[in-house]
Amino acid sequence: MTLEITNLSKTYNKEKKALSDITLTIRQGMFGLLGQNGAGKSSLMRTIATLQDPDSGTITLGAIDVLKQPEEMRKILGYLPQDFGVYSNVSSCEMLHHIAKMKGISNSAERKETVNELLVRVNLFDVKDRKLSQYSGGMRQRFGIAQALLGNPQIIIVDEPTAGLDPMERNRFYNLLSDIGENTIVILSTHIVEDVSTLCNDMAIIGDGKVIKTGKPNEIENELAGKLWIKTLEKDALKQAYEEYPVISTYYEAGKPVITILSDLQPNDSFTLKKPTLEDVYFNLMFQQNIK
Known part of the structure; x- marks a missing residue:
């Protein structure tokens, strides 16, 4: 399955051009979207995630017209936004059960098995009954990935996932994302160059709402040899x-x-x-x- 973004543009308040004629092809694996804060990364991620409409352009994922069929896109999408809010006085286990119900996993036995498997996968099972307010920043990000993985999504978007993490937590997060990217489209939006160079097979650099450069990180590096x-x-x-x-x-x-x-x-x-x-x-x- 391939995500095709063609001539996508978005303007806020009739003045600020957040996205300008963005065209990208994103295939299975880890795709890095690199750019400074304010470059347009989050606007692009929100548009792909069907949280806002563009002024013009198209997005398709396989046979799905994302802009015309947002509900179909949401069925197969996992999303970890930059500002990921949670109910701080509930545990990760309780919260995942709640989100799983909203994603249509109604059978309690199936839901319990799914939630426990995800908690093991993100290395939070031993602290599954701890309140989310007691989690470190890295633990919250791993919980964010767990909720994004509910429902076996075919595309996952993570927006600035390692900002503020210490080196050890960042390394754990790298390993987790790398594992997820083997069988899924994962779009990693970040301003941290190391995130892209460490994880991604393909990438784009964005600035002022425009695509400046695309390609494989090692090939892009070699252009300056x-x-x-x-x-x-x-x-x-x-x-x-x-x-x-x-x-x-x-x-x-x-x-x-x-x-x-x-x-x-x-x-x-x-x-x-x-x-x-x-x-x-x-x-x-x-x-x-x-x-x-």
């Missing part, structure tokens, strides 16, 4: 470096700034060739967007 150069500076030389070179990013190593520049040729012997990463591609695209 032989064109990135790094140099360690003293702090007081940083301002001049930005004036002299096309600096796309800066990071610090042992307290000193290290600049990355884009150039077909080595500027001078003080620069060292750098192997490109997805983060470099992202920074370069944002740099190009800002200078236009």
Whole structure:
């Protein structure tokens, strides 16, 4: 099954262009949608999830016309929004039973088996009777995935799922999403480059409501091979470096700034060739967007 998004546009308040002629093909597996906050990612996710209508364009999932058949889409959709609210004074087990009923799992024995299997899958079974208000951020996100998996969805949307998680919880979440993505379309919307480079086989970079780049992360990285150069500076030389070179990013190593520049040729012997990463591609695209 393939999700086809064609010429999708959305404007808020007759002024703010949230989505501008978005066209994407998303197949089974993990698909990363990478962009800054305000780039249009959440608007696109809400539209795919049938929570808002676009001004123009089409979305199809297999034989389903998503915009004309929203109820059919919702039957096979799992959704974890960026702001996932829960009833804090109930347990995860109680909440999943409640959501399962709403998704049509009416048989109590089947529902119990389904809920328990999901709690085991997201590693929450041992704390299934604990109130959701007592869960850590990572535990709540894993609960969010559990509710999204109810009903065996064919497409799952997760919007900024790792924001605010510590490294250990983020790693647990990576493993969980990777497992889910083997047999399902999973769209991961994030501003964290590591999320996409770690998990996704295909991706798109979005900015100002437009698709800037699509492809496989490793192939996109290779487009900058032989064109990135790094140099360690003293702090007081940083301002001049930005004036002299096309600096796309800066990071610090042992307290000193290290600049990355884009150039077909080595500027001078003080620069060292750098192997490109997805983060470099992202920074370069944002740099190009800002200078236009």
